[in-house]
Amino acid sequence: MKISARNTLKGTVKHVKEGAVNSEITIQLAEGDEITSIITQASSKALDLKIGKPVVAVIKASNVMVAVED
Amino acid sequence: MKISARNTLKGTVKHVKEGAVNSEITIQLAEGDEITSIITQASSKALDLKIGKPVVAVIKASNVMVAVED
Amino acid sequence: MKISARNTLKGTVKHVKEGAVNSEITIQLAEGDEITSIITQASSKALDLKIGKPVVAVIKASNVMVAVED
Amino acid sequence: MKISARNTLKGTVKHVKEGAVNSEITIQLAEGDEITSIITQASSKALDLKIGKPVVAVIKASNVMVAVED
Amino acid sequence: MKISARNTLKGTVKHVKEGAVNSEITIQLAEGDEITSIITQASSKALDLKIGKPVVAVIKASNVMVAVED
Amino acid sequence: MKISARNTLKGTVKHVKEGAVNSEITIQLAEGDEITSIITQASSKALDLKIGKPVVAVIKASNVMVAVED
Structure with a gap:
């Protein structure tokens, strides 16, 4: 799948902080x-996000x- | 001014494409x-965005x- | 590529309206x-969006x- | 009230997952x-969102x- | 219609700047x-936005x- | 720092509601x-947001x- 979003930055997961609804x-x-991202906890699980991935x-x-800068 | 937005990436302006309302x-x-950003043309002018800035x-x-990746 | 965005709705392009910076x-x-989407004109071209796609x-x-409803 | 947002999709609430601050x-x-939506828990309560609504x-x-698709 | 968006600020239209796709x-x-808002030109027309409205x-x-502030 | 975001409204913090990931x-x-804002709990702490600030x-x-209005 190719998406219209223009910006893609490659990296690895450094930390996952889970809340009831969202994960950081x-x-x-x-x-x-x-880069810090807030996505749903369900997405974090669906993508199996873990440190180092x-x-x-x-x-x-x-x-x-x-x-x-001023 | 210190802002709540978590992500800041330093760079220089490579290109400015102006429309009637927005600029890329x-x-x-x-x-x-x-990184590509869409802001208002008025903001682009107010910040005096030019190549190399x-x-x-x-x-x-x-x-x-x-x-x-799949 | 699998993305965290939770919502995906399938369809076909019905109309493309191009501006200098953005396309509708x-x-x-x-x-x-x-569904109406505003993306950059550059993305619209990169994805080769045309009626019926x-x-x-x-x-x-x-x-x-x-x-x-009230 | 008529709003500028272009996209409206009708449905019924299938599930409500409450966090401390946001609800899914x-x-x-x-x-x-x-469709999955993240709104504040306060909005979810104010709109009295329940299964079937x-x-x-x-x-x-x-x-x-x-x-x-690629 | 009652919407989940938490913030509503009343005012009157002071200026409309039209582009091909978006209006400011x-x-x-x-x-x-x-307050400055960017919406589609089609929404601006559908809501009949004019100075003083x-x-x-x-x-x-x-x-x-x-x-x-720092 | 001068930012492209066009809208700035001055006020004081009236309430902080903390979740595991986000704060309201x-x-x-x-x-x-x-005005109600949802930012990360980490940002809320970094900015030391407290009632009256x-x-x-x-x-x-x-x-x-x-x-x-209709």
Whole structure:
């Protein structure tokens, strides 16, 4: 499946924090940055997300803001 | 100003494509990846976004999805 | 690729309206409903979206609201 | 009230999973598909969402992605 | 129709800027602040948005960030 | 830091409701309205959000819908 979302960043799962409804997934990018994602706990289970698993962070372009230093 | 959005990725503006209402900003990250952002044209002007300008891509964690290879 | 987004609805492209930056894609679902999507014009081209092409509308659960009749 | 969000899909509540802050609402669409929504637990209570209640899933067009099979 | 989105702010349309696909709506809130909204041009037409028209800005809680001064 | 998000509304924290993953922040605006925000619990802690603290609600324009009375 090829998706319209423009941004994909490769990494590995660094941490999974589970709530009753949502889970917080911390992704270690290859280059050193970390990305935090909130997805449903059900999705986290369906994708079998565990520490060390290779994943891709996917972000729709309209959800990316731009900031500049003052 | 310190913001709740969890994800910040540093880069420089690689391209600005202006529409009547929105602008598409392509950001070259330090590590080689590119990030595409859609913001209003008015924001692009207010931030004076131009090729080569250092910027930060800012993304709320609830807008990050996770994908795994089949 | 398997993605965390929980909602996928199958249909075919009914209409593509292109702007300078974004495109509006109207998707005819199998069951009669229509779904409208705004993606970048670049994504629309990359996916080669044309009338009649089978596609899937993908929606993250946190972007779905619920309404009830008064 | 008439809202700008372009996408409305009718269904009935199939399941409500409550967390401390958010609730996950599973909506059975008339045509067989299911839609999952994450809203605040407070909204779920304010709307009195219960199994079998008729509801409408509401989605802003800019939150709909498009995917195609490879 | 009663919707799960938690935030509603009343105002009047101050400006409409139309693009090919999206429109930018500037809303003057009663209390002096302005809110800017990007919706599809088709929604803007369907709601007949014009300067001076009373409207409500509607925002899902998961789309609100929080910032503090340094 | 100057951010592309167009909408900023000043207020003070009225209530913090913590879940395992997310927190719900109720913000009292100067003018009487309230804004509800869902951010990660980690962000809430990092910003040290407490009742009475001055904060700014930040909202990307593409996440604002417009409604009109019937």
